[in-house]
Amino acid sequence: MTNPKRPSHYESKIDPLTYMKANMSQANYEGFLIGNVIKYVTRYPKKNGLEDLKKARDYLDKAIDLYEEGHIHASSVAKAFGVPVKLLEDKS
Template identity: 45%
Template sequence: MKKVRNDRVNPSYYTKNGLGCLDVIKAITDGLDPLEAFCIGNVTKYIWRWKDKNGVEDLRKARQYLDFLIQGQEEEHGIKTDRTTSD
């Protein structure tokens, strides 16, 4: 019988095909301002694990952090959008 690893600090769903989620987040957030990095890090984390942990709930969380990032970029660049089309 295969022993299942139950590591609360480094759960197996944060490693895929030899890549660690944290390593990917570090690479893609390098050079971003702190709020951008925070949002992108969370989007990546939730997308990374959604099938292995919380399913649609994680996808919704990823969308929320992406919306935070979009809103910040719109404000920073003076872009006005119609938010009435959001689900």
């Protein structure tokens, strides 16, 4: 039985995401993950519905894992998407 999260046409000896994480800069890998979140959330109403939302969640979970590992910093995410870093500063 084919894993719905990993269709047979994606089966390979090299996992692309593992390869990308190991060989891309942290910023580029992070941008790839967040870019895919945006792509799937944006297109879900007109293309694949729930399937696209699940894909977005999968990429978001990977980005959250990076953040929890200390590999992503909110300021780098803000810069990547043009959000002023001042908006992320603690207001207390």
